[in-house]
Amino acid sequence: MSNRTILLVEDNPDDEALMLRALKKNNILNKVTVARDGAQAIEHLFNGPSADLPLPSVILLDLQLPKVHGLEVLRRIRADERTQAIPVVVLTSSRLQEDILKCYRDGANAFVRKPVSFSDFATAMNTFGMFWLHLNEVAAD
């Protein structure tokens, strides 16, 4: 399962560092690609130099992103035949009902509110790895 890769779409460098460390600490050694705004995420998924590289097995998506909002990234992912089956886990500070509803309506597979507490965050990332990288079956390319 370690050939599965993760696309992390996150504009906050602190959150990025925390996330990468938490993945490592949980022995999630899968390759992680980081996109630092919505436009980079779209570029990577649709026009990347990596068209021959495998698409990510799961996308961790922040909502409040510069340039292209996370919801728009989500819509683009779901609208394209190549990416429509990739699991998308929305990872955000928000817990507004409107955001949750919009994300699910637009095809998110999960909505996770980033826990502030360090230990809760570590637990959340462990659960994430267990479920999305091990337990969950993804559609074949």
Place this chain on the structure above:
Amino acid sequence: MVVNGGIVVAQSPLESIDVGQALTQSQLFAAIVRSSDDAIVGKTVGGVITSWNPAAERMYGYLAEEIIGQLMTVVCPPDRVGEIQEILGKIGRGESVTHFETVRRRKDGNTFPVSVTVSPIRDEHGRLIGASSIARDITEQKKLHAAAELARRADVLEGANRNLDSFTYSISHDLRAPLHALSGFSGILLEDYGDVLSGDGRDYAERIQSASARLAQLIDGLLDLSHLTRAELHPRTADLGAEVTRIAEDLQRAEPDRRVQFTIQRPVPAQADRTLIRTVLENLVGNAWKFTSHRDDALIEFGTTPAEDASLCCYVRDNGAGFDAAHAGRLFIPFQRLHTTSEFPGTGVGLASVRRIVERHGGQVWAEGAVGEGATFYFTLDAKEIA
């Protein structure tokens, strides 16, 4: 100019109407006055009514023959008689009063809003001989104005709500994001560098951890509070006694070692939004549970008490830490706490939430208590006034 009643008066009436054949000039003016929709009244400088047109009869309910000779104050509500004196004073000085908005009284005692114009009348030598008063019933105008004002306020309110929404959004995201860094990196310091940090160093990192956790709680409290203000209410019948029983069971299960005697009145049927009223009871009973934690003989009571103007008045009473009655007003203000966090934990949002929910149900909340002698929180519910 078209005067109600069908008489058409041209710019210069004398040019277009053959006065000799039809009407004299004064007959013409009398016809205009008779057919006017505005009450046109003549009076002496002293305020005695001398003429009274049909519109005045309709508006005030007095016939001309019963009111001519009486004082103008007859159609004035008692608390506004001074106004008439003021108007007559101005007339006496040769001044007019134009479009003065006030209230007048009908023969049947009902009052209505009017716009009044009063002008002095002079004879051919310029001597002041009386006053003319033209009054228009502006009830409809007032209603339209009030409706427009209401619509304007609704607009303002909607704008304020939109602002609140975006404020809530930025709080939930922008204020929480830096907390991840505070909590996360201090956590990493402890986890990865705990062995090279001194005891003090670890203590400081732990303080950063708990402070950021607390700030996260406060931000969530603020979000909850704003949600309570905007959430739609779905009132239905609920048994508050049964809710309190469930809450008491939950509290006991979470802290099985505590001995608390509950006295719960059942049933207490009420019309309320189930989820929100449960939040009220959870806060009040949860507070009672919390503030009796240092007692071995803790008592918590839920019941109703007769209320004058509300359909239901409930109370939650405990024999816990209580509070200084002088500060009772601060209890329901967000983030105001009467105890330190180390004495009794909490964010100071609970009672503010209680007040907001109860007020949205058309009720009120208040508290009685004394330091060391427990507290009683009362709230009323009036299902008819749910907002």
